[in-house]
Amino acid sequence: MAEIHGLAAQITLVLVVLIAGWAMILAATRRAIPSVLAGGLVWVVLLLAATGLVGTTIALTTKPPKDPLHIVYGLLALAVLPGALTIARSRPDPRRSVLVLATASVVLLILVFRLFQTGG
Secondary structure (H helix, E strand, O other): OHHHHHHHHHHHHHHHHHHHHHHHHHHHHOOOOOHHHHHHHHHHHHHHHHHHHHHHHHHHHOOOOOOOHHHHHHHHHHHHHHHHHHHHHOOOOHHHHHHHHHHHHHHHHHHHHHHHHHOO
16 A cells, blocks of 8 residues: 555656646746646646545554654645635736746645655
8 A cells, every 4th residue: 555655656746747847837938827737737636635545544554654744745735736726717817827836836846845755
């Protein structure tokens, strides 16, 4: 079960790096969020949720993470993209909404790195 959690976390990290890079390029070129990127964000959130569910199962059945901040970072990581999408959709200018998304993607990248550091 721990291997599944680790693999899902690694796949999530790769997706977050791709999403953050893409969002930063879009923000730099001042383009709107394409629907393909929005779909990718849904996959990232679903993978984060699945990773968290497996991690919760591990914590309840075998052992909790060595650092309790792992749980806090996990909850924050799960909330970043839905929160950013909610804020981005309320922006009248699509170029500003991609800036919100790029910022959230970088924050998510930092949170995922911290999850790797505090897990185990």
